[in-house]
Amino acid sequence: MTQQNPVEEKKAPHPAEVAQAYAEVAQRASRMLTQHLEKAARAGVSAPTDELGIAKAFMDLSSHLLANPVKLAQAQMSMMWDYFSLWQHSTMKMLGVPLNPIAAPAKGDKRFKDDDWEQHFLFDFMKQSYLITARHLHDTVSGVEGIDPATQGKINFFTRQYIDALSPSNFALTNPEVFRETVKTNGQNLVRGFNNLLNDFEAGDGQLRIRMTDTDAFEPGRNVATTPGKVVFQNDLIQLIQYTPTTPDQYKRPLLIVPPWINKYYILDLRDKNSLVKWATDQGHTVFIMSWVNPDEKLAHKTFEDYLQEGTLAALDTVCAITGAKEVNAAGYCLGGTLLMTTLAYLTAKRDKRIASATFFTTLIDFSEPGELGVFVDDASVTALEKKMSERGFLEGSEMAGTFNMLRANDLIWSFVVNNYLMGKDPFPFDLLYWNSDSTRMPYAMHSYYLRKMYIENRLREPGGLELCGAKIDLSKVKTPCYFISAIEDHIAPWKSTYMGALLPTGPVKFVLGGSGHIAGIVNPPAANKYGYWTNEKLPAAADDFLSGATQNAGSWWTDWQQWLTALPKGEEKVAARVPGDGPLPVLEDAPGSFVKFRLDTQKKA
Structure with missing residues (x-):
């Protein structure tokens, strides 16, 4: 007697079923194409240009x-x-x-x-x-x-x-x-894949937006951006979050983090095990972080000066008011670091010494060698971009995201084409890719200024090259102790370019080169014991000379940074732990706040 296999083998679909599935997909594609062409005709869309x-x-x-x-x-x-x-x-x-x-x-x-x-x-x-x-x-x-x-x-x-x-x-x-x-x-995988393709076209309103992850699998405050804290300040541009202490006392100098507004802040607070925010809180820092608004056409007029006044300066005022501290440690990531250095130069011109130290994560300050992003930034392309932004009031987040994805097309575009459209699979739930797909807009006035004054004209590095809020910006007069951390495989802010920026301030500067790239090189907790980092007591004029004379260290640069902060004068002084809401300003809402929850791909608050 033949024993039957308890697991019945899955039967291949009947040819008629396959034919029906193909027919349904073809009809759906035809409808979508007709709707897209009709919409384009109504909008008067012209032929593509070579911007x-x-x-x-x-x-x-x-x-x-x-x-x-x-x-x-x-x-x-x-x-x-x-x-x-x-x-x-x-x-x-x-x-x-x-x-x-x-x-x-x-x-x-x-x-x-x-x-x-x-x-x-x-x-x-x-x-x-x-x-x-x-x-x-x-x-x-x-x-x-x-x-x-x-x-x-x-x-x-x-x-x-x-x-x-x-x-x-x-x-x-x-x-x-x-x-x-x-x-x-x-061929059922190709039918599923074609349906995935049509779904992505529909989600992109006629433009292909490739899904990198299951966007329903995550939610800020639920399983990402979960470090406990409170929103303690809000204006048109930022919400300021203060995190709940986890130690009985804290360093006297609070830590203010300035994330880039080109992405959302929670890359620094994805999960407990790799959250820089939680780790810094656990070390005894009173951590504040800025959560930038995801702007619409109503904020088109906001300028780079507004981002200085209503962003870093407003946050600095608030941190000092809440904690009573006369000095703070500040850190800026990528574009946030560019703004932080600008803020330092502004404060120097105003003889304001409230920032006792500044840390720059993968930050471009000298834009003479911007890497492959420079391909997209010349006078003709920026002029064409300004025309688009002037019509709608902002740069659409998906356009900027597409540019960054092209820098690593095999990993961030074609791998998902194969998985989603050829294999017919749904993308895997992954918190980092959820963050990467959570794109943000840039206001017209601010972004135009940033592209022209920083990338094209490279005015930030010139003494007096920029004048903001009545102050001439001169980085050579910045004497605040600075810590620069860059990543050796960074494709967005190439480390040799960030190194040139580290030579501009004239105070004590430490440059550290981490392993990996723009994200993994920064989000590298000590517990992971990955990548390592290079240090050099000297700061030679050439980046290659820095690396040739550097010492490679195992583990995470986070511990080196902590040692650097506490070794500064008065860096080890502590006070009783500061609880959000105990200061003069009331709590507005729980972290992560409402600004970060607005997603462009759903056009609703999560």
């Missing part, structure tokens, strides 16, 4: 390539020789001869992690063929002589986008994992 000057950049590339046909022919012959080597290698591999690959993916390239990319002859051939072509294409366009650096930067960046888009991992028939899933489900 970034991409076409001109590649026309320049073509003319310079054709001007040196010998070099172009050499590049083509070199690529052909690599193809010949690959064909020979593949033939020998078919015969069972073990050989090293002609082209191998870079370490950490997750696109080719499936075993079949190496073990299956056909997929291995496609992978290596792609890698050979990608390398030669990149080397050819980046090695052209006579092109100005700004144009060359655009060419390199958008060539990489093209190369990444054409990876065989991004197509159903050339990705072994997708191919197996398609055969296994009779």
Whole structure:
């Protein structure tokens, strides 16, 4: 007697069911396309324009390539020789001869992690063929002589986008994992994926907004941004949060954190185990953090001066009023650090010494080498952006998020294309990606000023280059002790660029280089014991000299920062713990407050 398997094998869908599913998806897509075209016609949408000057950049590339046909022919012959080597290698591999690959993916390239990319002859051939072509294409366009650096930067960046888009991992028939899933489900994965694609188009109101995570899985105050505290101040631009003490006494100097308004503050308070806010509170700091508003057209007129007055200066006044402290420690992350340094220079001009120390997390102050973000910031592109912002009063958060995602397209775009649209899976719930998708807007007046005065004109580094609220901003007069922490793999604020900013103030400066990138390099709690960091007692003029003479340390820079803060004059002085609401200002609401809960992708308060 044959024993029946207790687990019944899942049957493949009937061909008629598959056909019906395809028909329903096709009808839905047709309806959406018709609605989108009708909406565009009513809105008078014109043909797309080349705001970034991409076409001109590649026309320049073509003319310079054709001007040196010998070099172009050499590049083509070199690529052909690599193809010949690959064909020979593949033939020998078919015969069972073990050989090293002609082209191998870079370490950490997750696109080719499936075993079949190496073990299956056909997929291995496609992978290596792609890698050979990608390398030669990149080397050819980046090695052209006579092109100005700004144009060359655009060419390199958008060539990489093209190369990444054409990876065989991004197509159903050339990705072994997708191919197996398609055969296994009779194409149901592609039907689910197409439905996911249409859902993302609908959520983006006709624009594709790729879901990176399950946005219903998290909520600020419930399972992210959970450190207990109270909102103790609010104006048009910020809510100020004071956190509940966890120690019987606290350092006399409170800690004010200035996060970037380009993202929400809770990257520093995601979960208990990696929250810088909670860790600093547990060390005995009275922690305050600014939660920026997610602006709409009503705040279009808000300027960079407003962000100074109603942001950092208002927060500083409030912290001092609540605690009675005459001095505070301040820290700024990324764009928040740029504003913090501006604030320091303003206070210096006003002979105001309330900020006793300043810490800068991955902060650009000298914008002469802004990295790949510079591709999107020149006079023509900013002028076009200003036109858009003037019409609606702000820069849409999804546009800025899309720009940042392009800097790491394989990880932040194409991996989700494969998972969501080809594999037909829902994105995995992940708190960091929830935060990353929780985008924010920028007011027209402020963002225009920031792009022009900082990125294009680089005026912040010039003594007197900016005048804000009646004060000339001169960083060379800033003598406040400063701690700079940057990340060696940062693609948003390259560490060598942030290092140049650390040379501008003339007081005591400590520069520390952390491991990993813009987020993981900062959100690196001691308990994780990851990445490490480099320190150097000297601050040489060149970043490379700093690193060559630096000492590598294990663990987290957080402990080094804590030691630096307490080693400052009067840095170890303590007072009884300060409880939110005990000061002269009343509690407005519980942390994380209402500002942070407004999500643009749902257009409602969570």
